[in-house]
Amino acid sequence: MKITLRCYARFRDAFGEEQEKEIPEGSSIRDAVIALAGSGPDADLLIDAEKNIRSYVMVMYKDTRISPIDADTITLSDNDVIILFPPVSGG
Amino acid sequence: MVIAITRDPIDPYPFIESAKKKESGGIVTFIGTVRDDGIDALDLEVCEEVALADLKTIGARAVSEYNLNSVDIVHRVGRMNLTEVIVVIVVGASHRQEGFAACAWILEEIKTYVPIWKKDISQDGESWHFSEEKKN
Known part of the structure; x- marks a missing residue:
């Protein structure tokens, strides 16, 4: 199935503004983020050595913030969109 | 209540004037400005659809919880x-x-989760504010 991942700020510089990924049916948000991270030098911006999403990554899915801890429990559907925010610095 | 994200310069004084109400005994204002940390400028990026909704939620909660x-x-x-x-x-x-409490709370909420990001612009180049201590 096809998933779109959209990134902002520091993450956009590393992974592009928007990427489509083909991932297996039944994949989770965590699986999609792992696919985006790949194995390049910036992968550890998104995932740790155990391939868990780093705690500072803000994940938006269907207009809701998803804790990285819960990213493995949410199963994606075809054409879903995931938004990834780095740590914010407004104000 | 004015909740907005703008690319234009902000004049704070009209907001202070419009906050003068008979029932109010005080107007607390916070004005955040670009500090010289060895930079020439800041460039701020936003996810506007989410940030604006967040600011509206923060404003409504502040009115309710601090009786503004x-x-x-x-x-x-x-x-x-x-x-x-x-x-x-x-x-x-x-x-x-x-x-005072509401103004401080609003600012901390913005700094905690509203999707806005600062990038330093200097003669040495450009770099995002990215909290490395949050990496672990």
């Missing part, structure tokens, strides 16, 4: 030079305690 008479939050994005205004928070309250 008014609140305005205006955040600027885009490129800003030193000393330019980044954000204005104007809170009108019956009493100073609620006003």
Whole structure:
């Protein structure tokens, strides 16, 4: 199935503004983020050595913030969109 | 209540004037500006659809939880030079305690989760504010 991942700020510089990924049916948000991270030098911006999403990554899915801890429990559907925010610095 | 994100310079004074109400005994204002940390400018990026909704939620919660008479939050994005205004928070309250507390709370909420990001612009290049200690 096809998933779109959209990134902002520091993450956009590393992974592009928007990427489509083909991932297996039944994949989770965590699986999609792992696919985006790949194995390049910036992968550890998104995932740790155990391939868990780093705690500072803000994940938006269907207009809701998803804790990285819960990213493995949410199963994606075809054409879903995931938004990834780095740590914010407004104000 | 004015809640807005703008790319234009912000004049805080109209918001202070409009916060003057008979029932308010104090107007607390926070004006965030571009500080010289060895930079030439800041460039702020936003996910506007989410950030604006977040600011509206924060404003409504502040009114409710701190019993405010008014609140305005205006955040600027885009490129800003030193000393330019980044954000204005104007809170009108019956009493100073609620006003000070609400203004501080609003700012901390913005800094905690509203999707806005600062990038330093200097002669050495550009770099995002990215909290490395949050990596672990």
